Amino acid sequence: MKNTVSAILLISCQDQRGLVAEVSFFISTYNGNIISSDQHNDSSGAFFMRVEWDLEDFNIPREKIASAFDPLASKYNMDWSLKFSADKPKIAIMVSKYDHCLLEILHQKHSGELKGEIVLVIGNHEDTQPLAEYYGVDFKYLPITKASKKQVEEQQINLLKDLDIDLIILARYMQILSPEFVAQFPRKIINIHHSFLPAFIGAKPYHQAFERGVKIIGATSHYVTSNLDQGPIIHQDVIRVSHRDSVEDLAGKGRTLEKSVLQKAVKCHLDHRVLTFGNKTVVFD
Amino acid sequence: MKNTVSAILLISCQDQRGLVAEVSFFISTYNGNIISSDQHNDSSGAFFMRVEWDLEDFNIPREKIASAFDPLASKYNMDWSLKFSADKPKIAIMVSKYDHCLLEILHQKHSGELKGEIVLVIGNHEDTQPLAEYYGVDFKYLPITKASKKQVEEQQINLLKDLDIDLIILARYMQILSPEFVAQFPRKIINIHHSFLPAFIGAKPYHQAFERGVKIIGATSHYVTSNLDQGPIIHQDVIRVSHRDSVEDLAGKGRTLEKSVLQKAVKCHLDHRVLTFGNKTVVFD
Amino acid sequence: MKNTVSAILLISCQDQRGLVAEVSFFISTYNGNIISSDQHNDSSGAFFMRVEWDLEDFNIPREKIASAFDPLASKYNMDWSLKFSADKPKIAIMVSKYDHCLLEILHQKHSGELKGEIVLVIGNHEDTQPLAEYYGVDFKYLPITKASKKQVEEQQINLLKDLDIDLIILARYMQILSPEFVAQFPRKIINIHHSFLPAFIGAKPYHQAFERGVKIIGATSHYVTSNLDQGPIIHQDVIRVSHRDSVEDLAGKGRTLEKSVLQKAVKCHLDHRVLTFGNKTVVFD
């Protein structure tokens, strides 16, 4: 993992002969050195590719790469995007009372593990304000009642749009986002669900896990879609539990999982390693 | 884990003061040395205990221990059973075409990892007959059609009853047992389900996991009850998967899980380490 | 796990008939209700027990329990200690520049996951002072040079003794404690080592792991003894790595491990679940 300025192409399209060759050739023609290249051919005939190359001696200026690549993209009817390692995506975090996931993200950003810039924390409770401020991040307190929900969501949307937010992290945000909210930020909202999805969807998964007597619990990070808990899964992890664990013990063990699973998913997203198709993801990690 | 002749008491009842003391005292009074003692107090007020003691210098002959213990059991209204490490439970395995779980159980028995005696393999296909015979176990071929199912189940029940079977292992047996069959062998049938229950209950869990795009798959071993895939879970384990895994890859990875999870659950059961209550288990491992 | 005021006895001695019975009987005689009881018989003939009981209706006042138990302890020549769930052990944390383990401990304490009271952070660098202060914990900056080390250790010892510290956590403290220091706090210092001990003892374990090309890295939390990296292991965990991981990637993945392993070990210690014998531990979790 060299620490240079690089470009990253994320491509998905129908699989066709010559795809890897032509993309690689485009890069080498203009004197780019490929740092890493991953591809995946789905059984349905879909093709996914992530290729990253060093821009140091690349002959096309950064702002013209997209238009130079466009003819090739059109030829193969690609769904594609171009990213730069030097970009700093703007991140907002939405949070309620639990602070462990928020803290993990703030700390990992502070430690240099996560790219981008955390520009805002939105809380529907005030509890985490001191933490956000300790890390020098603006905190916006927007309490929500059943009556005010629709109106507050509009405020949230405006705030996020005004700040040109690239990624919204739901760090144990205990409100369900409306389809209207979700529609504003497609593949830009990452949630952490405190169960091993699809087991125990919905509310109180630790209670459900306790009732069912499972021997392993999990956490799942996924993109948010309008179908609750049904979005494309980015990362999951699990931990062993036993009859000795009360619901509170499950929740305690779960918190350690939740924060590491969310952090890993966010890192993969920010490193441009996640492609989605339908309800699934390809994660080139 | 000393390798002596020992007795094992499995107790469940309402928690009450003095339970551990009186049970321990019963054992030491008659000069028994406790090898291991586990207890669990459920949040509902239920009490579970497993205590194992060395019979070498124990003053009560084996066949009279139960009646000696009975007054204490009655006093506390215990649900209890007495086992001996020297007992050899009689085991039957039911199987269809897949042989990996059958092989694991036969091999682990052969290697001395599992107690008891495997006295019969019942297959609704003939495929695994040579394997059973290689390990010196009788194989009974009982094919099943929709029309014959009820009648074949009666044959199976008679066979299992005649042999005085203590444990029935469903080693990827692809037929659903009728409630009538299950009712004959309460807490005596262990199944391996090829998913991380309660996710992906029912048929074709690997297909379901593939469709949902999960990043981890699992296997679950549980006691069979009349509710399909809902019985008390004994053991579970998981393995990481990715977009690169086809349904066949998931099945391949899953097979390795299935056999080890089933084997572990069977071992716990045969070592008298599993107590059930309602739909859950206490596993003292 | 009921949330009551309870007493905990930790016992180790030579295994003898009647031990469990007499200890249980002592408790029930005075009307104590056993909440949990664990025992272990080592193959060498050693006996370990942890028993916890509810003090609510216990007939001996807390301060007289030890003397009431003493005759039984003497009879069996026990090595024992008596703890109370309501006790608040005083904790000090020693730290250098890395803040992830410190943060985890401070956060988990703040969230109610860890018992006790963190009364002091000692840093040989100033970097973590704001973090300690954010959580309201005194920070003492004691820089160390080769020349000053002996003298600074004396300062540290005095500080820790004056505050009557019960547990010292080395949260990636990058100085090696002298045998003289360690001798002052037997079984009271918990360290996190950033490798899967005994692999990669000593300095720069991530570099060593990278050079060796291992596919899994780990972290180990152990009591500190005068033998570097040789103390009794309390907890370990691992994470999968690959050729794609640079030394920096290993260190990043490792940090997530380190903090969770240290936290788990500290929690077990504070819950009085760890007994040591020679260079090993019995952890009743």
Next chain:
Amino acid sequence: MKNTVSAILLISCQDQRGLVAEVSFFISTYNGNIISSDQHNDSSGAFFMRVEWDLEDFNIPREKIASAFDPLASKYNMDWSLKFSADKPKIAIMVSKYDHCLLEILHQKHSGELKGEIVLVIGNHEDTQPLAEYYGVDFKYLPITKASKKQVEEQQINLLKDLDIDLIILARYMQILSPEFVAQFPRKIINIHHSFLPAFIGAKPYHQAFERGVKIIGATSHYVTSNLDQGPIIHQDVIRVSHRDSVEDLAGKGRTLEKSVLQKAVKCHLDHRVLTFGNKTVVFD
């Protein structure tokens, strides 16, 4: 993972601009469709690539692909090899008394999980002969004494050479191979070591693990070099243990690990997913 006839190129060389492009272009020029392509750039400047393509419409006949590729290989000074998915590598297994790893390999081969053909089992004990024969594989009994070792190794080498063996699997073979033997089969011998290397090298690793009181044990599969237990690691896995586990328990848990780790390593090797450099591996799985 399509199930077609494909070719696989394994390449390692100094990293240079255009490598991926030229290799991809070579394939697409002759109408090959790339099924999967993986590359890795080591921090030292080394480049590794595995590319697999469908031969269905490929314009170069199989036997001429190597010579067609040779100029490109020479230009970049590649260390390379060409494999075909339809090839059936010839496999020999060496074994002593333990049969669990042998059984796993025979069974997985039988189930279609492993490519190739197992043509011979060599045992220095006779114990596993019936098992080999059950799976229809020749068994050669070659007992070894200190005095006869050199001479028996010559017999073994002749046998393996005569059969044109591509891969030798040491399935808990308890003899140390001489450097002379190893030199005959570079990167063609895969061993399973029953510890989490580099911890507990040498003999009796479970005893060592028990003595040290570790909380996790492991198994390691690696290529055999003349340095005992020091060869490039292909795969590792671990399992949690506790104070309750005796040395025998560790060995029992370890056996389950050993066989799955060995099987996974052998599968990666047979699927041509492993490249080595110095003492490390790149595993494109």
